[in-house]
Amino acid sequence: MDNLHLDQHISQQFNTDLEELKTQLLEMGGVVEQQIIDAVKAIENADGSLAEKVLITEDEIDKREVQLDEQATMVLARRQPAASDLRMVMAVIKVTRDLERMGDEAQKIAKMAIALNEDGEAPRGYVELRHLGTSVQKMVNATLDAFARFDVNTAVQVAHDDRNVDREYKTAMRELVTYMMEDPRSISRVMNIMWALRSLERIGDHARNIAEHIIYLVKGLDVRHTPVKEIERQIQDA
Amino acid sequence: MEATVRETVEQKPERLLDRQVIDDQEAVTAAATVGKPFVEAPKMAMRNVNVFYGEKQAIFDVSMDIGSNEVVSMIGPSGCGKSTFLRALNRMNDTIEGCWIEGSLQLEGQDIYDPKLDVVPLRARVGMVFQKPNPFPKSIYDNVAYGPRIHGLVDRRADLDEVVETSLQRAGLWNEVKDRLAQPGTGLSGGQQQRLCIARTIAVSPEVILMDEPCSALDPIATAKIEELIAELSENFTIAIVTHSMQQAARVSSRTAYFHLGKLIEVNDTEKVFTNPEHELTEAYITGRFG
Numbered sequence: 307m308d309n310l311h312l313d314q315h316i317s318q319q320f321n322t323d324l325e326e327l328k329t330q331l332l333e334m335g336g337v338v339e340q341q342i343i344d345a346v347k348a349i350e351n352a353d354g355s356l357a358e359k360v361l362i363t364e365d366e367i368d369k370r371e372v373q374l375d376e377q378a379t380m381v382l383a384r385r386q387p388a389a390s391d392l393r394m395v396m397a398v399i400k401v402t403r404d405l406e407r408m409g410d411e412a413q414k415i416a417k418m419a420i421a422l423n424e425d426g427e428a429p430r431g432y433v434e435l436r437h438l439g440t441s442v443q444k445m446v447n448a449t450l451d452a453f454a455r456f457d458v459n460t461a462v463q464v465a466h467d468d469r470n471v472d473r474e475y476k477t478a479m480r481e482l483v484t485y486m487m488e489d490p491r492s493i494s495r496v497m498n499i500m501w502a503l504r505s506l507e508r509i510g511d512h513a514r515n516i517a518e519h520i521i522y523l524v525k526g527l528d529v530r531h532t533p534v535k536e537i538e539r540q541i542q543d544a
Numbered sequence: 545m546e547a548t549v550r551e552t553v554e555q556k557p558e559r560l561l562d563r564q565v566i567d568d569q570e571a572v573t574a575a576a577t578v579g580k581p582f583v584e585a586p587k588m589a590m591r592n593v594n595v596f597y598g599e600k601q602a603i604f605d606v607s608m609d610i611g612s613n614e615v616v617s618m619i620g621p622s623g624c625g626k627s628t629f630l631r632a633l634n635r636m637n638d639t640i641e642g643c644w645i646e647g648s649l650q651l652e653g654q655d656i657y658d659p660k661l662d663v664v665p666l667r668a669r670v671g672m673v674f675q676k677p678n679p680f681p682k683s684i685y686d687n688v689a690y691g692p693r694i695h696g697l698v699d700r701r702a703d704l705d706e707v708v709e710t711s712l713q714r715a716g717l718w719n720e721v722k723d724r725l726a727q728p729g730t731g732l733s734g735g736q737q738q739r740l741c742i743a744r745t746i747a748v749s750p751e752v753i754l755m756d757e758p759c760s761a762l763d764p765i766a767t768a769k770i771e772e773l774i775a776e777l778s779e780n781f782t783i784a785i786v787t788h789s790m791q792q793a794a795r796v797s798s799r800t801a802y803f804h805l806g807k808l809i810e811v812n813d814t815e816k817v818f819t820n821p822e823h824e825l826t827e828a829y830i831t832g833r834f835g
Contacts, residue, residue, distance in 0.1 A: 316832050317832060320832065389820065389830050526819060526820025
């Protein structure tokens, strides 16, 4: 049942409600995605005004979260959805929350961009930031595509990618810690980069959460707290 | 604000066409029951049941169990055979001319269509509550006392009084009627009448209670009371309920059976049916997608 047929209810209004939820969620996802891109760019280019823009846009994400929650509650109250419709509404509620958290992390990265502008450029960490930034942006993009298409395979791929991001993050941490031990005067500036890396890693975790919600939505399988191999096995069996 | 606009992939037209096929008789006839139709140590076991009204076959090869002290709900679109199947469980169809039944229907291992079996005690063991409350035109007391009297379950007046009181209590009606037991049952409100019918059913200590849309004529509060009652009764009785309200099936039952065009499509734990049904027909029905 990979295709959820959201548009085939006897009630046209129900179709509209569900489609609207999905559209709104993907719009919110698009805003968050752009926030992450901008925040990383703000550090790379030492672009203070871009960082400020990220901080301002964060408000919009919060508003969208509240609005989506209201709409989802309305659908629950008025339609009492069941089966795939129920999973759709549940997934939207959960994905919204992860998107909002991603927005928070993007905001933190933007704050680090401002801090780096004030404290001065870090001597190390930009290469790592660019790498991790690219990986995480790809993950977020793939996750949102997977939601738009109800695509389980892409969702599983995102779960795989998250493990790579975690590894990249650990390697970067080790290198930067080593550097700080050699040059203690750089600690505060390197720490700014490290916080940004940490936020990127967290965004990767949220992307993975969303991927899990997509698997729940499409397959009805709750794969939270499950290793990727096990997820793949469960999907095969389902 | 520049947000990335994400194109959602439109569902392909051929898939849309696919979907319309599912309401087709052929697709249904090909379907075999999925899920968990059988339980260990069933109270009632039905195997390969076919029901005919004259030339017309109403039930096709239905096999399922009803477990002890469980609440099984039967759902499906009008004319899907759920009521016919329910009525077969205590031979209520016997009275319909031209109706005959094939297959095996057992109550604790006993064939309920055994020609030698007397249906009166059978219907005491497998009681029924109907869609419209149908109290006898007698007093509240006599409505409940009727069963125990004709089945000769009690001898003394004091015992009968006790049966009437406990039955009314179990049906959650005692406090509302204890001061007017001599008044006619037909004078009660719809919800009270239905609970009176339930009290009448349980007065003969049945093992199984069949309910055919017991709440469809009741308001939400009376419905809630009956549903509450079903939960309590399931501690002592086995209950099979036919309902048009899917929310009701979701609320009261532990297993749900989905019928479609006379076939049993799916039986599964209620939670499973309402979050992730196995069969696409079940999915289509409970999400309101039949056109």
